[in-house]
Each structure stands twice: as C-alpha cells, then as structure tokens.
Amino acid sequence: MKFQSIQKIDFLDDLIYQEEESFKWTEEKISEVQLKLIKEAFEYHYEHCQGYRMYCKKMGIEPCDVNSIDDLCRIPLIPSTMFKLGDILSCDMNEVVKVCQSSGTQGSISKVYRDEKTLNRFLGSIQTSIDQVIEIDDAFCVNLGPSTKEAGDLWFSYAISVVDMIFPTEYFVVDGVFYPDKAYQKLNDMLDEYESLVLIGAPVMFYDLINYMEENKLSFSNSEKLYFITAGGWKRFEGKSIPRDEFIKLIQKYFIGAKTENFRDILNLVELNTIMPECECHIKHIVPWVKVIILDPVTLNPVSDGEIGLIAYLDPTTVSYPGFILTDDFGKIVINNNCQCGRSGIGLEIIRRVNKVESRGCALKIDKKYAKTN
Template sequence: MTTHAKVTVIDSIRAIDDLIHQRDDAFTLAGAELNELRDELMRAAVRHHWQHCASYRRYAEANEWSLSRLDLPGFIESLPLIPASVFKRHDVSSCAPEKVVQVCTSSGTRGTKSRIYRDGTTLERFVGSIDQGSRLALPNPDIERQLFVLGPDTGEAGDLWFSYVLSIVDLLHPTRFFVTAGIFRIDEVIDALLDESVERPVVIGPPVLVRDLATALRERGIDPGLGARNGLVITAGGWKRANATAMSRRDFEEFVTAAFGLAGDAPIRDCYNAVELNTVLFECRFRAKHVPAWLHTSARDPATMRPLPPGEVGVLAFCDASPTSYPGFVATDDLGSVSREGSCPCGNDSAVLTVVRRIATAETRGCALRLDAEVIR
C-alpha cells in the first residue's frame, strides 16, 4: 500500500509540472477530463500538506475532515480553507526552513502583512503560471515584446509580493523597470514609450500608476501612439490605498486608451493574484479571467462558507495544487463570482473568475473566517 501511494505522488508531481511547464491545454480542458486531472493533482497536494504541515492537519482534524474524504466525489469543495487573515498572524509552512528561498509579504494595506514561505518548486511553478497566463493576455505570445514595468526590478522588490511578481516578468520578455527607491520615474518611461523603434510595447503596472502616466501624457499633449505598434496595457494589483480615487473600469479604459493612443481588441487587460495564491489569472481578449486546470476556484456564502452556484457573488476561495511549501487552500479577502466551464469566444473552456471588490473590515468580522489559535500556531 505504501509503495502504491509513493508512485501516485511521484506521478502527480510529474503531471502538474508537465501541465504548468509543457502542456498547452491548461485552459481548454473541460468536463470529465478536467475533473479527473484536477482531482488527481489536488489529492496529491492534500496528501503532501497533510504530511508536511502539522498546523493544517490539526486544523482539518478540528473540522472533522480526514483523508478518507479524498475518495468522495466533489471532495475539493470540502477541503478546509485557511482564511487569508491567518497568514498575517501565524507562520503556515509545509517545508523545512532551509528549503525556503523567498519569504513573500503582502502590501499590508490594512496594517498587517501576510507572510508566505515559498521554496524553489513553488516559485518555479508560479513563474510557469505567468508564462501560461500571458499566452491568454498577449496576442501571438511567442513573438518577442518589450515590457515597460511600472515597478521595481527584482533586486529592489525584496519580499513585497506584488513588486516581486512584476519584477519576474523579465524572465519572459525583454523588460525595463521604472520605479527606483520608491520613486516612479515618469519622465523616463515617457521617453521610452516615444521610441518608435520599439515594436509591440506592453505597459504593466498597478492602475494608479498607469493612470498617473496617462495623466502626464495628456497634460503634456503627448500621444505615444502605442496602437500603431500593437501596444498593450496590463494592469495588476488593484487600487489599494488609492481606492478613494479609483476610477470605474469603463472610465479608466477610455481615459488610458485615449492617452496611450491604443487600438484594437481589448488593448487593456487585467490580471489577478494575491500573495496567498500561487497562480496569476490573466484576462483573455474578451476580458475573461480564465482558471487553469491545476486551480479550483469557488465563491462561498459569507455566513456558512458553503459553495455558491455559478455566477453568485461570495467570498472567493482557491484550492491551488501548485505550491509545495504551504497549503494553497485559501479563503481570500475578496468578493467575486465564478462561472463554470463553458465556451469562451477566445476558444478556452475553463471556468472564469470575476472579482467584485475587497471585503470591508466589518464584513470580514461577519464571515466564517476565524481559526482557533490552538489549531494554527
């Protein structure tokens, strides 16, 4: 029996790495084929964290959950979810300290930062998720593009997760960074965008800095004409502390499209990630954030944390099979909805995530998102 279990785990490790790094059907799998593969990957992930993360095992047992449930249909939606707030108060890890290569922290918008411990395998799979997702966001993804990142490079990003995420895109395409020592070098990025020798430019950054750049272009009467060079803008990270001045998506896209001289189908795409999530979800040209096959996403009733029907808004929850250094079974601080698999005009059949907004602090208190400190410690 033990030998069979080891073979299953090894095969599952190969399967998820093959899916993330080699296969091209992570967003087109659907129906029974998707369910069979995702269940296999998730079973292996649960067994791994059950063995290597004592705090998660205690938490699951306290919720009367055991490994025997892995044999039941729909077991993924029964997995005990770790509230994102737990990562702000406790260290939750499934690997030895010497295996940690990056301690990733959240922005601490609400005062306290989450800490996520990532080993080499977890980071490699995270980069793989960016590579996979960027194929949705970038037309002709195998063609080289020049990326202009409104953020710091890897050396300056440190442990701050959002900055680190932006900084590693240089592994995929030639990249320039325009934040140094916390200062947005807006004049330099404008000069770079005006270089007409740059084909297929992509501006990547948080919406507030994209808006600041667009404002500067309009005030100076400059049109970089990115549309004529097949340019794109990709936003990430949300408005965070600038939420009081946030623009609606429609107003934001109209303003930025005009300021950058963008053209074509959906020249502005958004992506979603959180420090607790080891996968980046990109939009396709129809503005749909597709969910890859190694990730299960659901919206939960805030009062009961039970899964809601497709399309209903609730607390977003993720079961991510890709991290090995921490359990990727997380209830987030975001509200949104999830559509089930269906045909998107872009040709991908995977489920689609819609993010509505962050959960207000008072709402968080009302959600079933509390753990006993004796369970996770």
C-alpha cells in the same frame, strides 16, 4: 514518509511548463486532473504541516474522505487572514527561498513562505498564462514598477517584475521613484523595433503616466501595437480610482488607436501560486489545475455558478505551504467552459473585498477554529 508525491509530480510540472493548450481542456479532463492533483496535495500537506493536520482533524476531514470531484469542497480551507497571524509551513524553514509579503493595506502583513519548487511553479504558471491567454509575441515590456531586485519581498511588485523572464524589460521605478518621462521616451524608442509593446503596472502608475503626458501636452500615436496590462488595483490610492471603462477611455485619449481588447487586467494574491489573466473578452481565466469554489459567507457552503460569495482556491502547486485558501474577496463564476474567446475552464469576476464587519461574521469564524489548534 508516506506522502512524498507532490514534490515529485512530473505530471503536474509537465502541465505547468509544457502543456500547450491548458485553457482548452474539456470539463471532464479538468475534473480528472483537479481530483488527482488536489487530492495528492491534500495528502501531502496533511502529513507535513502539523497545524494544518490538527485543524483538519478538528474539522473531521482526512485524506481518505476525498475520493470524488465533489469531495474536494470538503478540504479544510485556510483563511487568508491566518497568514497574517503566524507561519504556516509544510517544509523546513531552511528550504524557504523567498518570504513573500503582502502590501499590508488593511494594517497587517501576510507572510507566505515559498521553497524553490513552489516559486518555480509560480513562475511557470505566469509563463503559461501569458502565452496562452494574453498571447503576445515579439514584445518589449515597459514596466512602470521596480525591478525584481528592488521589489524585494513585496509580493505584488515582485510578481509583476518577473515579466522579464518572458519579454525584454526595462523598469521605471528606481530607488522608490517613478520616472514617467523615461517610460514615455522608452515607448517611443522601441516602437519600430518590436511587433508589440507591453506597458505593465498598477493602475495608479498608468494614472501618473497620463498626468505627465497631459501636463506636457504629449500623446502617443500608433498605439495599435500596445498592450496595457494592469495588476493590483488601486490599493492605497482609492481616492484616485476610476471605473474600468473610464480608465480605458482615459488611456485611449492619450494613446491614439489603442485597442480595447488589448487592455488586460491580471489578478494575483500572495497566497495563490498562480495569476489570473484576462482574455480579450475581459474575463479572468484560472489555470485548470486550480479549483475555484464560491462559498456562502454565512454557511460557508458552495453556491451555484453566477451567485456571489467568498472566493476559495484549491491550488495543488504549493509544496512549502497548504494552497487551500479562503480569501476575503467576494466574487462569482461568470464563465464555466463557454467563454466567447474560445477558452474553457473557469472565468472569475472579483466584486469587492470583505469589509471589517463582515470579516468578523464569516471568514474569521474559521480563523478562530484554526487558532485553537495551534
């Protein structure tokens, strides 16, 4: 086969696993690396994913058309809804080691198939992001969700369960039941043993923990060493959702002395092979080898930094499926190489999801083009 490089890119794996200052690259280095890796990834998936190749031909774009950083915006995107409609693969099914499923909060489930290299690169990206953006050392993690084994194929639960590869971790959802009393007691038990404590989970799990503490007239002192990491949003619990500032103040009411800069949110979606962690300034940073494009929802052309549009990702780390994803999220680029935390690269703000009416008018029009090729 002509294009085998994505499976053998030592350079990419070195960046994921060994680069110590990924979030301090210059704009020139970011552009150079993105062009090299994303172009090679496009070549690979064009060759190995028949449905994607047919789609690209219908769109009139081939790998030879991508020769500059601006050309990356021409790479055909796969709407995230397509992962709900069928299997999208650039490898044989027998190479798949994990079937990753979305929570299906809008009525249907996405399935993303990861081979060993793709999954390992995701795990490496988590390590890089936490080490270089959240920057926590010598910590014990109280995970308000299930273990990796219990999470199974549900991607959100799996993604936050793998913090055990970074910190000693204990889980407090067992057989589908959350135990806030045991989580609270574990925090007390570990307070003097570690330099930092990490409390991680979906916002609703924090909310349930606070309810338990309120009902039992409990609070937690010496909270300066705690980090509060949320992930996943409120999802099926919109009735309980509260604005972020109010959420932080609520936690600080019961965790006395908790630092505002120690509240971090992490973004991930099942189709994206990395996470987006918040820095101490509450800006979500994207690893520099992934390109973010914000598109006008009507024309699907790129908009300027600071303008709101549909978020698209060009992720070169995926081997088992094309990582060129048009999401159903509205957002904007809020930082471009000048974050107050000192990190470079893109800072992203997620505004809201596309509603059903809008999806018929923007993202789904690409779905229809793609579906005709299969």
